[in-house]
Amino acid sequence: MHGREVLRRNVFHLIRAYKKSTHRGVTCSVPIIKHFAMRTLFLPQHQSPSTLKGISVNLTSMAETNKAAVEVFEGDDLAVALAKYVADLSNKFTSERGAFTVCLSGGSMMENLRKLPEPPYLDSLEWSKWHVFWVDDRVVPKTREDSDYKLALDGFLCKVPIPMDNVHAINETLSPEGAADDYERRIKELVDKNVITLSPTSGFPKFDLILLGMGPDGHVASLFPGRPQVQENKRWVTFIKDSPKPPPERITLTFPVINACAYAALVVTGKNEADAVQSALGKSENLVKLPVAMVSPSEGELKWFLDKDAASKL
Numbered sequence: 001m002h003g004r005e006v007l008r009r010n011v012f013h014l015i016r017a018y019k020k021s022t023h024r025g026v027t028c029s030v031p032i033i034k035h036f037a038m039r040t041l042f043l044p045q046h047q048s049p050s051t052l053k054g055i056s057v058n059l060t061s062m063a064e065t066n067k068a069a070v071e072v073f074e075g076d077d078l079a080v081a082l083a084k085y086v087a088d089l090s091n092k093f094t095s096e097r098g099a100f101t102v103c104l105s106g107g108s109m110m111e112n113l114r115k116l117p118e119p120p121y122l123d124s125l126e127w128s129k130w131h132v133f134w135v136d137d138r139v140v141p142k143t144r145e146d147s148d149y150k151l152a153l154d155g156f157l158c159k160v161p162i163p164m165d166n167v168h169a170i171n172e173t174l175s176p177e178g179a180a181d182d183y184e185r186r187i188k189e190l191v192d193k194n195v196i197t198l199s200p201t202s203g204f205p206k207f208d209l210i211l212l213g214m215g216p217d218g219h220v221a222s223l224f225p226g227r228p229q230v231q232e233n234k235r236w237v238t239f240i241k242d243s244p245k246p247p248p249e250r251i252t253l254t255f256p257v258i259n260a261c262a263y264a265a266l267v268v269t270g271k272n273e274a275d276a277v278q279s280a281l282g283k284s285e286n287l288v289k290l291p292v293a294m295v296s297p298s299e300g301e302l303k304w305f306l307d308k309d310a311a312s313k314l
Contacts, residue, residue: 070281070304072311082267082305083115086209087125089263093208094129100208101196103133103253105221106148107213110155112267117159127161131195135210136222136252137170139179146247170251176239180251184237199299204260205236214268215245218276218290222252230255230291255294262300266292269307277306278313
């Protein structure tokens with residue numbers, strides 16, 4: 001088969017695969033299109049034919065109506081892009097309403113945020129207007145290494161001038177039930193003070209930005225596959241006593257709260273997460289809907305930040 005015919009055939013398959021992905025509510029931006037186009041067409045990464053550029057423009061414009069965007073990065077590019085994304089949202093919300101409410105996750109999130117407490121953002125963002133929350137945390141002492149609070153304190157919070165009164169950690173001295181009730185009560189108090197807004201349609205708190213990681217089993221926050229917390233639709237914060245991942249006792253925001261946010265970022269890295277990413281975004285034989293696939297802000301925007309390893313099976 002001649003080279004032009006091979007090119008035509010592979011471009012056709014690329015477009016068909018892309019159209020299938022858009023039916024899943026996924027928007028592929030130019031970087032991910034180029035990444036998979038180069039692989040499909042068997043071209044060296046440094047080559048970029050004009051025909052492929054045209055396809056990228058068309059595919060991007062086709063996808064603008066979808067609610068989720070996906071980008072794949074190499075090396076430090078993910079941390080650089082994530083820092084800019086968060087900084088842009090900080091500027092937007094501190095300017096528009098005088099506060100920026102952010103929910104942090106554990107795992108590798110602090111490592112992925114490492115470019116944020118650096119110039120130019122360290123000296124330019126209005127850190128005093130930030131309010132920091134946790135998507136979930138373990139009910140363990142704050143000094144323990146497996147505390148998500150300690151992880152955020154050591155990796156991020158100690159490096160930026162956010163007032164400690166604006167850092168809303170869980171009360172780990174309570175039982176899991178008590179800690180969940182207490183955290184929900186405190187969030188409601190901040191709603192009453194207009195620090196956090198409410199979704200006009202769902203009535204759940206509308207955080208400005210929720211930063212989510214994902215485990216190899218497709219869990220987000222402390223919402224694990226097959227566990228009843230995944231189906232909770234009344235509470236703002238719930239608890240778990242028998243987490244399949246230690247430590248067993250945790251509290252977590254529920255999906256109605258996660259999906260009420262203005263912006264959500266799913267930041268996923270590593271080969272161990274590739275199967276779950278494929279299940280959520282690509283063609284997969286897995287008929288079970290993983291918790292990560294339930295992240296779908298009803299009034300907001302979702303963006304996936306993937307490294308090449310996490311995206312390797314798409």
